[in-house]
Amino acid sequence: MQQISGGVTAAKGFKAAATAAHIKYEGRDDMALVYSCVPAKVAGVFTKNIVKAAPVQWDKAIVKNQEFAQAVVLNSGIANACTSKKGLAANETMAQAVADELSIPLQSVLTASTGVIGMSLPVDRAVKGISALVPQLSDTEEAGLKAAEAIMTTDTISKQCAVQFEWEGHTITVGGMSKGSGMIHPDMATMLAVVTTDIAISKELLQEVVRTDVDYSFNMISVDRDTSTNDSLMVFANGEAGNAEITTKNEGYEKFVEAYSTVTRTLAKIMASDGEGATKLFETTIIHAKSHADAVTLSKSVITSNLVKTAIYGNDANWGRIICALGYSGVEFDPEIVDLYIESEGNKLKLVENGMATDYSEDEATKILSASHVTAIADIKAGIETATAWGCDLTYDYVKINGDYRS
């Protein structure tokens, strides 16, 4: 398996386009379209927030009931959430416009919106945008990049990843894009992500891969512990690689799982490191937990603690806050035997041994914490399970961005 450049247009038979539809922003692209030249097996996972945006309600029904889909239209600026029946109607109008322009069935068009909650989607502009998108559809790397840029809100960098592997003489590609910087604490999916692949695989196995993987990738990141109303991960597999369709968990399946999880984990980590106002990626690994569920809960408790996040911003080895966050997580463990390490750029330092401070050097700790990717490792000494969660520091800029996001 190797990483290649590109995103949603990397796999065979996928095209993308972006346009400025003036949904809310001015002077930038704010709509994107991703299209498979042939019907593709479709899978997806969506937010568990009880308040579900109109596009989430629409997509869930399609992923549940349809084997194939062929396009997804996305907009930034307005989330089309808390908009009731009017929002559902606007969403369907958008999907219908895509179906008409591409001459494909309405039920093969997914939708995704991200931005301010509660505002109405300007349907006329969206429909005009779709008319502009379709003629621009292209399978170039540039088209994929433009789509990834069009769905950004407070993101500071666009998020793409693609990998390739060989199997039985076929080159199989998996590529994806995502967005998300605030209101990021995915619960069953990330803010918005589209993954495309040219592998031939059954719908059931595809959905199983997507469903299983999300608990190790997007569901392990958090920027602000706020689970969005719009979280959506949509996956298209169009079979254009030419392999015999995968219907059992054979070697090709294993290779695909590895490639797919590389794409999702890479996108997830970029999202955490580009959290609103973040200056660094903060990773926490729990080792020797009694169960995987314990390890997940413990690692997430650390990366979501505001006190830990501000200490990480200040390059301050205030390890008591990490131990405190482990302690209130709800997981039973013996704090008196815990070891704690910090690590970056190949340097590792033990701060805590058996629940108490070692005589570590504060200078060395500060140096390790000053890197752009910092990891904390807690050894619980209770079993054999492990988990890793990704977050970011909490900074002045987070407050700045969110004290005045709407205007």
Added chain:
Amino acid sequence: MQQISGGVTAAKGFKAAATAAHIKYEGRDDMALVYSCVPAKVAGVFTKNIVKAAPVQWDKAIVKNQEFAQAVVLNSGIANACTSKKGLAANETMAQAVADELSIPLQSVLTASTGVIGMSLPVDRAVKGISALVPQLSDTEEAGLKAAEAIMTTDTISKQCAVQFEWEGHTITVGGMSKGSGMIHPDMATMLAVVTTDIAISKELLQEVVRTDVDYSFNMISVDRDTSTNDSLMVFANGEAGNAEITTKNEGYEKFVEAYSTVTRTLAKIMASDGEGATKLFETTIIHAKSHADAVTLSKSVITSNLVKTAIYGNDANWGRIICALGYSGVEFDPEIVDLYIESEGNKLKLVENGMATDYSEDEATKILSASHVTAIADIKAGIETATAWGCDLTYDYVKINGDYRS
């Protein structure tokens, strides 16, 4: 019942003192002692964090096993948490010094520490501090105030409250002090609080009052969703008011509950409004919930959301974030029938009706949100239960304080 000035020395037979023991801070008082002239019924609740500071472990045993206690010694600067056996020994030395100086049993001395986790308590300084505290013990209002000031860490104001009521010819007083500004998300108690009362009441009824009330007072506030290792609420009832001891839920009991809950709620609200970096108190009331537990979960989900807290800081009526926080709380409800109001200084504005925006005036909303005490009210329309939680906004200063707290 009427509010009076003062705190822990307001009730008859209670004395307090403060001193600068140089535990960690320089140039300010950092130790306090509260003393009852006669043995007092003792009750308390403590943190549920698995990582429990040495004084918490000490106090829990006393509250469980002893009917009476007579003193509590408190220090700020160092939390004496994550200090293992050495910390327990230091704590006991401190308690023993108090017992010796006051000629009271060791088992009637409670302890409390607050400050940095993981640092060792300088026992010699603490013992010297205790020698300085005892001769200064005084029942004046000033002595109570000095004690409240000595236990402050990042607090910007000292926190006291006292009330009085008459019953069967006796004047009964309840007074208290607390501290807490960061790592505030109490789970069974607040950071540190001491309540003194001269009522005569049985230990069982006292503990029941304390235990029941905390879920409506200290456990309903949050500054940063971080539950401390040191949360402690300690209550002393010394019977000096001269009333016949309360052993049943009679009229005197009801009056005491009202007075006690006034003190705890007042202290809790001051703590929330003095949250680290906070510019305002942010209250959320849920009405018409299906159950009280639902109302509690929903109200806490709103006041702990970083996105809501930053919007409140920015005086931005970004109600979508409030609805979103209700949605991911885990409580089942119908978002399409929810109404949402904001209120301050007697002005009330409906932002959301049946899940969608009303045509409210943004100017009026901004004006309401600009007050120093802002309330959000969500009508869930699912039942008859209600709950109120108190928090604060998330500001640049929170990041500033916590990016560099240790130094």
